[in-house]
Amino acid sequence: MAALIGQPIDRIDGPLKVSGRATYAAEHWNVAEPLYGHIVGATIGKGRITAIDTTRAEQATGVRMVMTHRNAPAQGAADPSESAYSRAYPTLSGPDVRHYGEPVALVVASTFEQARAAANLVDVTYANASGRFDFAARLNHAYAPKKVNAGLATESAIGDFDGTFSGAEVTVDATYTTPYQFSHPMEPHACMVVPDGEDLTVYVSSQIVGDARTAIASTLKMDEERILVVSPYVGGGFGSKLGIHAETILAALAARELKHPVKVVMTRQQIFQLLGLRAMTTQRMRLGATRDGRMVALGHDVTMHNNPIAQYAEQTATSARPMYAAPNRLTRHWLVDLDLPRGEDVRAPGEAPGLLAVECAVDELATALNMDPIELRILNEPKAHPETGQPFSDRRLVECMREGARRFGWERRPARPASVRDGRWLVGYGIAAGVRMQFQLPSKATVRMRPDGTALVRSDITDIGTGTYTIVAQVAAETLGIPIERVKVEIGSSDYPRGAGSGGSFGATNTCTAVYNACMALREKLKKGSVPAEGVEAEGAIAAMWKDPNYEKYSIHGYGAHFAEVGVDADTAEVRLRRMLGVFAAGRIFNAKTARSQLIGGMTFGVSSVLHEEALVEPGSGAFLNHDLAGYLLPVHADIPAIDAVLLENFDDKANVLGAKGVGELGNCGANAAVANAVFNAIGVRVRDFPITIEKLLPGLPLLDA
Numbered sequence: 001m002a003a004l005i006g007q008p009i010d011r012i013d014g015p016l017k018v019s020g021r022a023t024y025a026a027e028h029w030n031v032a033e034p035l036y037g038h039i040v041g042a043t044i045g046k047g048r049i050t051a052i053d054t055t056r057a058e059q060a061t062g063v064r065m066v067m068t069h070r071n072a073p074a075q076g077a078a079d080p081s082e083s084a085y086s087r088a089y090p091t092l093s094g095p096d097v098r099h100y101g102e103p104v105a106l107v108v109a110s111t112f113e114q115a116r117a118a119a120n121l122v123d124v125t126y127a128n129a130s131g132r133f134d135f136a137a138r139l140n141h142a143y144a145p146k147k148v149n150a151g152l153a154t155e156s157a158i159g160d161f162d163g164t165f166s167g168a169e170v171t172v173d174a175t176y177t178t179p180y181q182f183s184h185p186m187e188p189h190a191c192m193v194v195p196d197g198e199d200l201t202v203y204v205s206s207q208i209v210g211d212a213r214t215a216i217a218s219t220l221k222m223d224e225e226r227i228l229v230v231s232p233y234v235g236g237g238f239g240s241k242l243g244i245h246a247e248t249i250l251a252a253l254a255a256r257e258l259k260h261p262v263k264v265v266m267t268r269q270q271i272f273q274l275l276g277l278r279a280m281t282t283q284r285m286r287l288g289a290t291r292d293g294r295m296v297a298l299g300h301d302v303t304m305h306n307n308p309i310a311q312y313a314e315q316t317a318t319s320a321r322p323m324y325a326a327p328n329r330l331t332r333h334w335l336v337d338l339d340l341p342r343g344e345d346v347r348a349p350g351e352a353p354g355l356l357a358v359e360c361a362v363d364e365l366a367t368a369l370n371m372d373p374i375e376l377r378i379l380n381e382p383k384a385h386p387e388t389g390q391p392f393s394d395r396r397l398v399e400c401m402r403e404g405a406r407r408f409g410w411e412r413r414p415a416r417p418a419s420v421r422d423g424r425w426l427v428g429y430g431i432a433a434g435v436r437m438q439f440q441l442p443s444k445a446t447v448r449m450r451p452d453g454t455a456l457v458r459s460d461i462t463d464i465g466t467g468t469y470t471i472v473a474q475v476a477a478e479t480l481g482i483p484i485e486r487v488k489v490e491i492g493s494s495d496y497p498r499g500a501g502s503g504g505s506f507g508a509t510n511t512c513t514a515v516y517n518a519c520m521a522l523r524e525k526l527k528k529g530s531v532p533a534e535g536v537e538a539e540g541a542i543a544a545m546w547k548d549p550n551y552e553k554y555s556i557h558g559y560g561a562h563f564a565e566v567g568v569d570a571d572t573a574e575v576r577l578r579r580m581l582g583v584f585a586a587g588r589i590f591n592a593k594t595a596r597s598q599l600i601g602g603m604t605f606g607v608s609s610v611l612h613e614e615a616l617v618e619p620g621s622g623a624f625l626n627h628d629l630a631g632y633l634l635p636v637h638a639d640i641p642a643i644d645a646v647l648l649e650n651f652d653d654k655a656n657v658l659g660a661k662g663v664g665e666l667g668n669c670g671a672n673a674a675v676a677n678a679v680f681n682a683i684g685v686r687v688r689d690f691p692i693t694i695e696k697l698l699p700g701l702p703l704l705d706a
């Protein structure tokens, strides 16, 4: 049997998707005549509902129910000691308004249009309180959280940072700010709940169905066994579907009350109000070096916004911890409480905003030293983790940079800003390093060999557009020694063996390792005799990283190097990306095609975050002003030219038995900084307040002869 793992096999679910037969959460048309719920959001940012009159809405055509905090069933409280993804999500649970757009009612009607029309007839009276909406104005109220996300330490302090930084021969002390950003998956957040006696079937767009089930059960005060969560196809999540949101809880509450299926789909505009978002950050980077470029001090201080409804402390300053051999180090996090939606995971939480600051600061240090930024990075490449002393499992960062430089033609980089012109464009090259922590979380899978010679693989993992169906089939077919056509993959149901779902770039490695272990166990069983009529089944599992000695002993990460070439219009300062290359080392790759797609998608997000995306707050109300995809800019095809991603041949035997590490977010780790550094190389203007827009570049645009 030819090797299947790694092959660029087309997605086995592709034909279903392009022919419309893949059923997304709102598309389970086999459920007859569901009712439609529409969420009514608060029109103030902070205060209290003093009166709510639902009479007009209840009398509107087709309306079956209007649920408010006055008639919503009692719900379980959120327990902050529980995972953010599995804890209760009480909704319509009281009169307080804690951010603009927070649900104040759900209108349920026979059609979507009736529900939406009647939603306008709910009369709410508020007592408006003064809200905290201005991040910059409240920086003096910052406090340090006890821990940051993923259980990581808020602070790391090694050696004497202050002393060595203040005495360093060459220093960079720069503050960067990153804006509010949203995940915006193509498929909006959607849920349909079908009651059957005391049981609920929940069709929901979810990244982690097991956690969704726990969260729904805790909120609705139900036995988990009575809830089935089904999510066979997910049109993107990017972190925003790791946990559940209001549409899920409200659909479930309404379906249970009405004893009828209820579907609730968010509008694109509601995504700006009903989800969490990437926290705004301000990040101070301090680097100290000797005149020959050896870093002696590295400091990264991150302050971000937070809504105390649910603390979210993104591990942004941890992205500097495995990087650069500076012996004196200080990385810290602070939060500023605001009355805006809570922080939530958005596309490579931690590294995406964190590396933007770290890798721009390293570029600034290279400029100050008059050194090539690749040579500066290589000179400061650590031999072991610079903070923990752990040996690296398999670090290929230098190889990524050297291979990338060769392929990209780095030697053609303009030696000075504003020195290379191509027509109206001033051309610049930028590089940034990328690193992404490898997570391993408990996951299970079963595989059943059936008498007809086909194998059925089951796990509750989801396919969020990543290619999960395909890579699971590849691993199972190769391990069992059967053609891939004889493997059937069933995923995305809470009835199947529980895992950690799709997120944190851990879905593929967790699930495929569990599937591999199940297949190996099955092979042992099959050696003992023929397949009985009911088939032979075996289970495989993978342990949590905190129970795996390799993850204690070694520093295990994926690596990348990003190269960008931009043009900046010499008269208008318009920035165009001209080409981009990422070279990555992430252990063994399950499928060269789906992995590359993940990586170029991540790089595109990097471009997007540094040149386009920014949600703006209306200072009086805390509402997001540009709350649609016309005003909240995302790159379109014309903004993204030829991007390429190259994966180095690699096998990390410390990561897991398959030698694989995650790629989902790696492409988005450092890509933004490569673009920012290219803009500087093009015109010599260093923008530290992202995104980089024309009005921030124009004042510094060099005046050139025409």
Ligand code: MOS
Residues within 6 Å of the ligand: 207, 237, 238, 239, 240, 242, 345, 346, 347, 348, 349, 502, 503, 504, 505
């Ligand atoms: Mo990811 S932002 O953990 O889905």
